Amino acid sequence: MKTRHIFFTILLLVFFTACEDEVIVDPQFSLSFEEQGFDNAFAGTTFYVKVKGSAEFLTLYDGKPGAEWDSIGAKGVDFNLADSLPVTYPTAGTYNLTVVATTTSDFGKSIQRRTKTVPITVIDIRNEFNSFVMNGVTGTITADKQILFSFPDNITDFNFKPVFTVNSPDAKVYVSGEEQTSGVSVQNFSPGNPVVYTVKSRDGEENIYTVYVSTFPASNEKQLLSLQLFPNSPNLGYTNSNGEIATIDETNKEINLALNYGTNATSVRLTVSSSPKSTVLLNGIPYSSTRRYNLTTLTGVEVVAENSTKQFYKLILTTQDPVIEFTFEGLVPAPVGVIDKNNKTITIDVLKVTDITKLKAKWTGSVGTVKIGNVTQINGVTENDFSTPLVYTFYKGTSVGDSYTVIVIKK
Structure with a gap:
């Protein structure tokens, strides 16, 4: 029985070892732009790296700065369960795209790794305006490469410095063969005088745009x-x-x-x-x-x-007056203060049994700062002792305004 057990264990080891040996480490891939019949990738246009091989781990290094295989600190992107990954190059040039296939064997004690690197030539044929602004107005760019503006007819000077953007950092803009700088170069855009712009890509592809200006009656609204x-x-x-x-x-x-x-x-x-x-x-x-x-x-x-x-x-x-009405919170019936604007006094009668040492003044009028001495008063909240007259100072912003003396009389 012991012999059979040993034999069975050996079979299991052979089986698992064989299974590990069957894992193929293959970094093969294809590029979607080549499948579409192009020899080169295009700057600003996304293509896909499609997995053809297999391994435990497949990682893509697209060759852009920071993602160059074998360079210090390079960071790749794992395919995980995806069968393809997108890549977009912002500018023209040659990039070394690498797929790294990695598989562990011998129960993780050893690593098998293979790589495939392909140089990607990226060309830049982008030559379009993204935006075109004159005199604070954004022009309408049509499908047939017209840029349309309309200004009020009270404008007499149409010598503008257009502010424009193009869809490639390497594209150049020209008028009559002279290179234009956004926000700097001046052109005369008078109505009836269309201006022709040429946008040339890094690789020499040209697009022609024509700027047209019209006018409309200026508004008379002034309400x-x-x-x-x-x-x-x-x-x-x-x-x-x-x-x-x-x-x-x-x-x-x-x-x-x-x-x-x-x-x-x-x-x-x-x-x-x-x-x-x-x-x-x-x-x-x-x-x-x-x-x-x-x-x-x-x-x-x-x-x-x-x-x-x-x-x-x-x-x-x-x-408005600093104080229009003055009473005390919680008293029934509510007493009514008599406001003397000339003498700046407020006289208020309360019932004889009223405890005037803990009264909360409530007023209408100023919503600004109100103080007794240096103590800020909260309308209807701050409690004070009115056994003797108190002086309320009403502020205008942070400036001192009028002061009213409040006199409470028990009757």
């Missing part, structure tokens, strides 16, 4: 659509305004803007919109959403239409 102050944004370090929205009287061409008392009108950011293709001027300077404006010196807003006609809107500013 002010909206004007709003930037909202209070402490996280952004901006506390000068509170998002007030102006009312625009289109009939009388007036902007009515009621400012909250807490807004510092001398340094605010604005959000302004107007008719399409129009320009907004404030004190003769083009509007900017990042600039701060002094509304006290701003007489109005001018909107300039595309055809250069203008419309002026007069700015009418009003400022």
Whole structure:
């Protein structure tokens, strides 16, 4: 019985060894562009490396920088279970493409490896415009290689410096045999004067494009659509305004803007919109959403239409009182403060049984910062002792504004 067991073990070892020996280490592959009848690959065009051989591991090194077989630190791509891998070369040249076939044997104690390297000649025949921009307008590139532009008829100078991109870093662009540089070379694109561009690939293939310019009547629209102050944004370090929205009287061409008392009108950011293709001027300077404006010196807003006609809107500013109503949170009935604007006092009567040492003031009016001394007051939240008069200071942005003395009387 022992003899049979030994014999069976020997058979198993022979079987597994034979199985390992049957694994073929073959790095053979084919290239899809050759199957399509081409001798060379094309820059920017993907082709496929198709596995023909077999091994435990098959790895592709396409020969681009960092992926050159046998070079230090080279990184390949494993086929895993895929029967093909894509390869795209960005520029022309010759690349050594390698497939490495690796198989372990003797239960991982030894490694068999074979490689196949093929030089890939890559040519670059790319010669097309990707984009063509003039005077801030992107041209329409048609299938028959026309580049079409249309500009308002108030433009008189058509000497532009086109900003263009092509689909190959090695392609060159010419006009009448002179090489063109994007954003630098000037051409006269007057209507009725088409300009012919030649895009030449690295390998000499040419594409001809013709740029045509037409005009259309410039817009007469010059309506002010909206004007709003930037909202209070402490996280952004901006506390000068509170998002007030102006009312625009289109009939009388007036902007009515009621400012909250807490807004510092001398340094605010604005959000302004107007008719399409129009320009907004404030004190003769083009509007900017990042600039701060002094509304006290701003007489109005001018909107300039595309055809250069203008419309002026007069700015009418009003400022709300710092405090319009004043009471105490949680008291029933709610007491009503008497506000004296001239003497800057607020007198408020409460029931005789009221504990005035722990009252929470609640007011309407300023939404800006309010303080008693150096302590910021939270509307309807901060608790104070009104046994003696307290002085509330209302701020305009970060600037100190009016101060009101609050007097509580028990009755």
